[in-house]
Amino acid sequence: MKILFVSMRGPTNEDRRGGAQDYIQFISEPWIAQGHEVTILCGQEYLNKCLLPVNENVAGIDIIRTGTPSKRIRPLLDKVREIAGNFDVVIENIMGFPVFLPLILSKDKPLFAIKHHFEGKSFIKSQGWIKGLIGLALEEIFQPLFYRNIPFVVVSTKTLDEINSLWIKPRAEIRIIPPGIAPMQIDADAEKYPDPTVVYYGALDTGRKKVDHLIQAFKEVLKAVPNAKLIIGGQGPDSELLKDMAKGLPVTFKGFLTEQDKCELLERGWIFATPSMTEGFGITWVEANSAGLPVVGYDLGLDTVNDACSMMVPVGDREQLADAIKTLLSDEELIQSMSIAARRNAERFDWELSNQKLTDFLNVALVCSMQKQEQNE
Numbered sequence: 001m002k003i004l005f006v007s008m009r010g011p012t013n014e015d016r017r018g019g020a021q022d023y024i025q026f027i028s029e030p031w032i033a034q035g036h037e038v039t040i041l042c043g044q045e046y047l048n049k050c051l052l053p054v055n056e057n058v059a060g061i062d063i064i065r066t067g068t069p070s071k072r073i074r075p076l077l078d079k080v081r082e083i084a085g086n087f088d089v090v091i092e093n094i095m096g097f098p099v100f101l102p103l104i105l106s107k108d109k110p111l112f113a114i115k116h117h118f119e120g121k122s123f124i125k126s127q128g129w130i131k132g133l134i135g136l137a138l139e140e141i142f143q144p145l146f147y148r149n150i151p152f153v154v155v156s157t158k159t160l161d162e163i164n165s166l167w168i169k170p171r172a173e174i175r176i177i178p179p180g181i182a183p184m185q186i187d188a189d190a191e192k193y194p195d196p197t198v199v200y201y202g203a204l205d206t207g208r209k210k211v212d213h214l215i216q217a218f219k220e221v222l223k224a225v226p227n228a229k230l231i232i233g234g235q236g237p238d239s240e241l242l243k244d245m246a247k248g249l250p251v252t253f254k255g256f257l258t259e260q261d262k263c264e265l266l267e268r269g270w271i272f273a274t275p276s277m278t279e280g281f282g283i284t285w286v287e288a289n290s291a292g293l294p295v296v297g298y299d300l301g302l303d304t305v306n307d308a309c310s311m312m313v314p315v316g317d318r319e320q321l322a323d324a325i326k327t328l329l330s331d332e333e334l335i336q337s338m339s340i341a342a343r344r345n346a347e348r349f350d351w352e353l354s355n356q357k358l359t360d361f362l363n364v365a366l367v368c369s370m371q372k373q374e375q376n377e
Contacts, residue, residue: 002037003028006080006101007093008072010042010065011058015258019283020095020116023155023179025058030355032060039064039087041079043072048256073099084109089362096123097138102146110366114153117280118162122208144168151365153177153358155281158301175361178304179283180351185260186291190267196329197229199269199293201257202276202284204236210298211238213275213318215245220322222249225329233257233265266291270335271328273297275321285310290346292339296324308341 009018011025028038039062045052046069056063067075076099084090084105092101092113105111119139124132144166151172154160160176198218206212211232218230232242233254243253254261266272272288274297282304285295295305298321299312311328313320328335 001031001089002087003031003039004084004087004090005038005040005093006076006090006099007040007042008076008095008099009045010040010063011061012047012052012063013056013058014047014052015256016047017182017259019179019281020093022182022283023114023116024091024093025061026180026182026351027177027355027358028061029059030352031359038062039083041066041076041083043067043069043076045069045072077101077104080104089366094143097135098143098147100142100146102150110362112151112153112362112365113147114155115159115163115280116155117159117278119208120278122278140166144170148172151175151361153361155179156302156304159280161301173361173365175357177354177357177361178349179281180349180354181283181286181290181346182351184266184287184290185263187263187267188292190264192270193229193268195227195229196225197231197268197270198273198296198325198329199231199233199265199271199288200273201233201254201262201265202274204232204234204239204242206238206241208276208278209236210275210277211236211242212245213316213321214273215242215249215251217273217275217318217322217325218249218251220319221325221329224326228329231265231269233262262287263291266293269293271296271325273321273325275318276300277315286346286349289342292343294328294335294338294342296321296328305345306341309338309345310342 123135272293295310298315311324
């Protein structure tokens with residue numbers, strides 16, 4: 001089978017990762033081993049001020065990039081029109097807002113969509129009023145209209161509930177297929193930081209990820225745990241603002257993290273804190289759990305973690321966020337017991353199992369599609 005993924009951003013061999021890009025890469029790798037052909041068509045982007053390769057092979061998957069970092073959608077759609085006929089199945093990996101493949105592909109071309117999470121009002125916070133309202137309209141008004149007959153894959157029950165709450169209800173089947181965990185070289189016996197240390201990595205923004213809430217909560221943590229440290233990894237639009245907020249505090253900004261850097265941070269940290277306001281799954285939560293780190297964050301209604309391996313507090317409540325961090329940093333025995341539960345929780349997520357679920361879903365949906373075509377004829 002020849003499978004085409006269409007995504008605004010795609011995986012790369014360069015040292016850069018992302019949850020939605022990881023999903024389509026790692027869920028595809030078992031197909032490569034089985035002899036199928038997988039291509040990911042995506043938009044061009046910068047990494048460390050350099051353009052990524054136009055053509056790249058990542059773990060046996062052909063990556064094609066088109067357009068420019070500032071003009072991606074039109075070139076992406078033009079390329080889809082050009083090459084879609086060479087593939088048996090097309091899967092749109094929706095990142096943020098859709099590119100509306102149902103409008104340009106012929107009705108007899110099998111099309112599926114993957115939805116990771118809904119941005120909602122965070123579009124406005126991250127993109128400003130004009131772009132934010134456009135993104136919100138595309139996601140909540142036009143997506144349900146034009147994708148109502150498209151089979152969907154979602155990564156969690158939360159995303160399923162969100163897609164079912166839209167103004168036009170989907171007519172096609174929706175299947176929950178959570179991600180697995182990318183291979184991580186974690187040394188379970190690595191020495192921890194000597195001081196109680198909170199770690200975070202991800203986008204540095206004050207819109208959806210709310211790293212500013214973490215810094216504000218950490219100020220309160222220091223009153224109870226004066227030797228506590230906070231290490232923040234990652235890049236983002238609000239990095240300078242966050243650094244200004246953290247001046248005078250024992251907060252270290254690591255900047256861009258390689259995979260080795262990330263593993264070391266998880267090996268040596270005490271707990272992982274992430275005050276994100278919206279997530280479709282929370283892949284960093286499970287990555288932290290896989291290294292034995294309890295997670296502290298906002299309760300987003302996800303079943304990715306549980307009470308045994310995390311402390312989740314009401315969304316936006318910085319006081320309770322600080323209290324949860326203080327509770328853990330002040331009780332090493334509690335951290336140890338939650339560490340065992342964390343590793344056990346992470347074992348639930350496996351890419352080969354997710355790939356098999358996706359394969360079964362595609363096969364069933366393709367059979368149904370063929371039966372409908374035969375009835376129409």
